[in-house]
Amino acid sequence: MIMKPKIVFASLAAAVAFASFASAQTRDAHPTFTVGSATASRGQTATGVIAVPAGSDAALNIAVAVVHGARPGPVLALVAGSHGTEYTSIIGLERLIGLVDPAQVSGTVIIVPLVNVPSFERVVPHLNPVDGKNMNRFYPGKADGTQTERASLLITRQVIEPADHVIDFHGGDLDESLRPYSYWTRSGNEKQDALSRGMVLAFGLDHIIISADRPKDPAASRYLENTATTRGKPSLTVEAGHAGTVETDDVMVLVNGSLSVMRHLKMLPGTVTPVQNPVWFDAVPSVTSDVSGIFYPLVRRGAFVTKGMKIGYVTDYIGKTIFEARAPADGVVLFIRAIPSSVKGDTLASVGTVAKTP
Ligand SMILES: [Zn+2]
Structure with a gap:
């Protein structure tokens, strides 16, 4: 009789201790989720900016939305507009923010529709006009660099590192007539590559480039998606619009x-x-102009071509053909120059060479 209450007390204490251990195990690791100035609670979408501080050149605010799902799950980052005139991808992600209901989501979606705001505002393709750099070539970025490098560093830290998966969105730029396709990166890690392959197939684009030539060093990842891939996060790149x-x-x-x-x-x-x-x-050889002049395409994006086939030509402004663009391989025209302006060194077309199903 004397011992019984003690035993009850002891087992109650054990039960309390177990309950508190169990609740620690199931406690939400992310009751809120913050990217830049956007903090979302469970079941909320919050918006804000990633504030890139001024340095050797101007500061930059990059808009971000955080959809923090009602339940825990993976973190997926969706980023567009590293090239600010690839409009389709930018508008697609802005639209997506309103279509994803956080009450339905398990996990968190970080959505950055427009990285390269100066390119968008000044209608400058390919580059950030502030520092003349391609905003998809300077990852993982650096704090004492120019605006592109400082922005890349904050995207690495605030968007890519917190994510489990990243999708980088691109498309045909102002001067590119592009048919939609995605990139599946082969990192060499079989488990990771199987997961990213599943994501590429789920995304649904029916033309897929197998990318195996990207840097393997996470400290010199160069590309946005590759910054995620080299950090062990199954990811992909998609392209649509032209x-x-x-x-x-x-x-x-x-x-x-x-x-x-x-x-x-x-x-x-x-x-x-x-x-x-x-x-x-398995490869995407391109044809580059040797001269400056007016480009006339002879095929459309998506056309099947054979090696050596004439796919366009350049004239000298007064009717004489000074360069013939010939397909560098058998394959599919993934993009062809969309505008007559062309100068020496411009890419006139790229042709995907068909591979066996990996
Ligand atoms: Zn792009």
């Missing part, structure tokens, strides 16, 4: 692909039908 246009089909390919990847990752309810029988490419 030549300054914003066509609904192209926008929706990116929006629906993003939602499909979220379902594939179990971040949203529903099933995914992965793309069937995509065309895989």
Whole structure:
């Protein structure tokens, strides 16, 4: 009789201790999620900016939305507009913010629709006009660099490092007539590559470039997606849209692909039908102009061409052909120059060479 209450007390204490241990185990690791000035609680979407401080050149604010799902799960970062005139991808991600209901989400979606604001505002393709740098070539970035490098560092730290997966969105720039495709990066890590392959197929684009030539060093990753890939995060790059246009089909390919990847990752309810029988490419040789002049294309994006086939030509402004662009390989024209302006060294077209299904 004397011992019994003690035993009850002891087992109660053990039960309390176990309950507190169990609650520590199930405690939400991320009751809130912050990127830049955006902090979202569970079940909320918050917006804000990633503030790149001034340095040797101007400061830059990059808008960000954080969709913090009602339940825990993977963190997916979606980034567009490193090239600020690849409009389709920028508009696709802005639209996606309103379409993802945080109440339905397990996990967190970080959405950055426009990295290269100066390019967008000043209508400058390919580069950041502030420092003349390509905003998808200076990762992981550095604090004492120019604006592109400082922005890249903050995206590495605040967007890529907190994420489990990254999708980098691109498209045909103002001077590129591009057919939609994605990149599947082969990192060499079989488990990681199987996961990213599943994401690429779930995204749904039916032309896929196998990318195996990106740097392997996380400290010299250069590209945004490669910064995630070299940090062990299964990721991909997608491209849709062309030549300054914003066509609904192209926008929706990116929006629906993003939602499909979220379902594939179990971040949203529903099933995914992965793309069937995509065309895989193992190389994308391009043809570069030797001269400056007026470019006339002879094929459209998506055309099948054979090696040596004339796919365009350049004239001297007064009717004489001074350069013939010939297909560098058998394959599919993934993009061809969309505008007559062309100078020596410009890429006139790129041709994907068809690979066996990996
Ligand atoms: Zn791009």
